[in-house]
Amino acid sequence: MNYDLTAGKPSTVLWKFCLPLFGSIVFQQLYNLADSWVAGKFIGQNALAAVGNGYEITLIFLAFAFGCNIGCSVLVSQLFGAKEYGSMKTAVSTAMLCTAGVCVMLMLVGVLGCDSLLRLINTPQDVFADSALYLDIYVWGLPFVFFYNLSTGIFSALGDSKTPFAFLAVSSLANIAMDILFVTAFHMGVAGVAWATFLCQGVSCLLAVTVVQKRIKAIPCEGKPALFSAVLLGRFAVIAVPSALQQSFISVGNILIQSVINRFGTDVMAGYSAAVKLNNLVITSFSTIGNGISNYSAQNLGAGKLGRIRDGFRAGLKMVWLICLPLSVLYCTCGRGLMHFFMEDATEAALGSGMLFLRILSPFYFVVSAKLVADGILRGTGKMRQFMLATFTDLILRVVLAFILSATALGSTGIWCAWPIGWTIATCMSIHFYRNGDWNE
Numbered sequence: 001m002n003y004d005l006t007a008g009k010p011s012t013v014l015w016k017f018c019l020p021l022f023g024s025i026v027f028q029q030l031y032n033l034a035d036s037w038v039a040g041k042f043i044g045q046n047a048l049a050a051v052g053n054g055y056e057i058t059l060i061f062l063a064f065a066f067g068c069n070i071g072c073s074v075l076v077s078q079l080f081g082a083k084e085y086g087s088m089k090t091a092v093s094t095a096m097l098c099t100a101g102v103c104v105m106l107m108l109v110g111v112l113g114c115d116s117l118l119r120l121i122n123t124p125q126d127v128f129a130d131s132a133l134y135l136d137i138y139v140w141g142l143p144f145v146f147f148y149n150l151s152t153g154i155f156s157a158l159g160d161s162k163t164p165f166a167f168l169a170v171s172s173l174a175n176i177a178m179d180i181l182f183v184t185a186f187h188m189g190v191a192g193v194a195w196a197t198f199l200c201q202g203v204s205c206l207l208a209v210t211v212v213q214k215r216i217k218a219i220p221c222e223g224k225p226a227l228f229s230a231v232l233l234g235r236f237a238v239i240a241v242p243s244a245l246q247q248s249f250i251s252v253g254n255i256l257i258q259s260v261i262n263r264f265g266t267d268v269m270a271g272y273s274a275a276v277k278l279n280n281l282v283i284t285s286f287s288t289i290g291n292g293i294s295n296y297s298a299q300n301l302g303a304g305k306l307g308r309i310r311d312g313f314r315a316g317l318k319m320v321w322l323i324c325l326p327l328s329v330l331y332c333t334c335g336r337g338l339m340h341f342f343m344e345d346a347t348e349a350a351l352g353s354g355m356l357f358l359r360i361l362s363p364f365y366f367v368v369s370a371k372l373v374a375d376g377i378l379r380g381t382g383k384m385r386q387f388m389l390a391t392f393t394d395l396i397l398r399v400v401l402a403f404i405l406s407a408t409a410l411g412s413t414g415i416w417c418a419w420p421i422g423w424t425i426a427t428c429m430s431i432h433f434y435r436n437g438d439w440n441e
Contacts, residue, residue: 024152
């Protein structure tokens, strides 16, 4: 069901729209959590390190899928809010054609270059083969990743956050079951983890694309919409390219950080791999709520209702801070037990390293969540220059400080300290850019 985000009390509208998005990202993260859990519990600590190591490279591919998702979602939201339904349909088909081209190019990069990327990040020899195997299978599933993300972006643009939630809930639970089946019954090792994800993502993608096409076709418009528009492609690219670059540079930054972590050995790698999964669950949840705020802002911008954007920021901030409180307490107090979920017979060094990571980062979730809410509004209203500036500041600081601080007496602890410094400075920038927006005049 399509939902108009330009009417009703902003806080109520955002809660109804964003809560299914929050649930969706929890299930989305279950894909990666399940992979790490099965690898660590049923294969071994080296397998967990291999999956975590390969995961950092998969984030580069996901960055481009995310860019296509956001570019299409914001553009379709603006046209839907302005009730330009013919142009909206053309925007959808244009985005799909562009996404297909990007996906093919990245598959070529993945097939030809994954081994080189693994060497670039100093992957230890004892996990290299499993990391390469995991990535090889993942690359062939990229079309599913891209078109699923594009479809969920369209659903969100139409104000529907419940349909993608239903798809993800079913496919994520199926992924857990298939992970366990392939690894324990078929003894496929890391390959079983990768193939389970491949198959479940494929099914969810086909379902999402089919339903979204029917939903778009059912919206009435005058005349037959064009299949492609260079003008709309330009508007799509203005949002998609910076968003993809943002995410890809973050992924590259994470790879560089991973290369520093790898210097400290398998124990630190395994501890980080488990802890960063828990951290990514939180950050990705906030990012998804920020994406929902982007859709909300874009629809209201298209409808000319700027005052609702300011109200949306306040409502979004309350929402993410309510989520921050229990998660910060949970990670600070129960992080060790949560990491046991991923690791069987984990060494004390691995657990201690991961626990320290969580204790340093989790109090700063209140800071970074505010940034992601402000970023959602900046992106939804097309203020990509400001959005990119704040994001790259965060990234550059974290990477540079990880290299510098890890070379001091702090060791691997210095890497963890780079996160809150980058988050804090970038948050101040994003809030400043938000406060200088048209909606506050």
